[in-house]
Amino acid sequence: MSGCIVAGAAFRLAGRTGRSGRRALCWTASRQSEVSGGDTQTGRPTADETTATTATSTFAESFKKFEGLNQPKGDETRRSESFMTLLRNSPFIKMGDPTGKVVEGEVFHVVGDDLYIDFGGKFHCVCPRPPRRSEEYVLGARVRLRLHQLELSSLFLGAKRDLSLLEADATLLGIISSPYRSKAKQTT
Amino acid sequence: MSLYRSAVRLLPACLRVTSRRALVTSSARTKDHDLHLPTPAGPLGTWATLKPRPEKYVDTEADIDPSVTDPLRHPDYFGVRELFTMSDLFDARVHLGHREGSLNPYMAEFLLGSRLGHCVFDLERTAQLLRDALNFTAHIAYRGGIIMFVCRSPQHVHMVERTAMECGEFSHCRHWPPGVFTDSTALFGGVTRLPDLLVLLNTLDTVLEQHGAVKHAAKMLIPTVGVVDSNCDPRLVTYPVPGNDDSTTAVRLYCKLFSEAIRRGKAEREKSAVV
Numbered sequence: 001m002s003g004c005i006v007a008g009a010a011f012r013l014a015g016r017t018g019r020s021g022r023r024a025l026c027w028t029a030s031r032q033s034e035v036s037g038g039d040t041q042t043g044r045p046t047a048d049e050t051t052a053t054t055a056t057s058t059f060a061e062s063f064k065k066f067e068g069l070n071q072p073k074g075d076e077t078r079r080s081e082s083f084m085t086l087l088r089n090s091p092f093i094k095m096g097d098p099t100g101k102v103v104e105g106e107v108f109h110v111v112g113d114d115l116y117i118d119f120g121g122k123f124h125c126v127c128p129r130p131p132r133r134s135e136e137y138v139l140g141a142r143v144r145l146r147l148h149q150l151e152l153s154s155l156f157l158g159a160k161r162d163l164s165l166l167e168a169d170a171t172l173l174g175i176i177s178s179p180y181r182s183k184a185k186q187t188t
Numbered sequence: 189m190s191l192y193r194s195a196v197r198l199l200p201a202c203l204r205v206t207s208r209r210a211l212v213t214s215s216a217r218t219k220d221h222d223l224h225l226p227t228p229a230g231p232l233g234t235w236a237t238l239k240p241r242p243e244k245y246v247d248t249e250a251d252i253d254p255s256v257t258d259p260l261r262h263p264d265y266f267g268v269r270e271l272f273t274m275s276d277l278f279d280a281r282v283h284l285g286h287r288e289g290s291l292n293p294y295m296a297e298f299l300l301g302s303r304l305g306h307c308v309f310d311l312e313r314t315a316q317l318l319r320d321a322l323n324f325t326a327h328i329a330y331r332g333g334i335i336m337f338v339c340r341s342p343q344h345v346h347m348v349e350r351t352a353m354e355c356g357e358f359s360h361c362r363h364w365p366p367g368v369f370t371d372s373t374a375l376f377g378g379v380t381r382l383p384d385l386l387v388l389l390n391t392l393d394t395v396l397e398q399h400g401a402v403k404h405a406a407k408m409l410i411p412t413v414g415v416v417d418s419n420c421d422p423r424l425v426t427y428p429v430p431g432n433d434d435s436t437t438a439v440r441l442y443c444k445l446f447s448e449a450i451r452r453g454k455a456e457r458e459k460s461a462v463v
Binding site: 120122151153161164166 | 274287303308312419432435
């Protein structure tokens, strides 16, 4: 089973990562539709009203219409999205089966040689510090992980319910960026 | 029950339950696979619903009538509806639940469904219940009540204790001795004023046991606001808020929201100098 890199800096939720690239295309298309005809879903003016305004619009009004075209999509539009839309477009759903997926995470806690890495799921994972480039695995380092399970929980003999370890299971693949590296660059 | 069936039908492809092999298969598991709904684990092994709550939810669409001055009659006196949005809940990973294998039957009604074995909460329902909980918290603070935060997740204890301290309220995030509420006079050596509200950010003590505070607060008629995850029992919690209680982002959001609600209640109390 080959791991595949999930699109858009993968599993880190927060739509900020999704705003670039693919998202911009969708935004432009929807923006044009808003400007031209009217989008019934967002309560934009109906076709009758827009034809009435375009008939008597001046240059100033036209300019105003296209003023915000180059500005990035604001948080207001995101706020009005329903839960279903957010869920449907989330990496959690798009990822599918988490086994074997390569995701990006951040080291948020270090205890000795154990790295606690948060990759955007419900739980964090704990990985041992690798022997190669070990000095770079510090707090705040961004790392690449191969996921095995989102939650380590299983049913044991005689139990009625699953027992959960409250942790995810992932293998550390390598460093993406590290504060150690950037610090070294600054000093040299 | 019908609500669940329609909710699952909305996204049939992605919310289908896949048959999952357990280390030991129990007879209770094999029942609901053909319905494509997560099978609650435990002795019931079937769906169960809580009794419907009689009071109305904090209505987000209700127009505020300026003539309504009584805080108790106001639909949202402290404006808790504007404290959070759906995106805030989603970004904080509130919708992520545990696996189906640890699903409590009484939590099944709060789920949207399950995604490849992982439960997903219905955030529309969570948002309603969270607004109610915040509204209630703000009202308790407005009336000068003592609020106590409880959290047993070791990584969040410090955050919760600091939150409680910053909003001028109390917390108990350590081991819960048996007689704290029920035998308080003996334990503390005198007549003790008990909290007027308990805010539980974890209703479980360990993964297997419910926190003693839930039962004891119910015995002493102390209302509780509790974040209930998919493996928790919501029956004794007065204002359950179904959502993720394990992720740090979610707990941070809850701390922020509850402390803001308390602050608003206290500010209003000082402003109006009520009894």
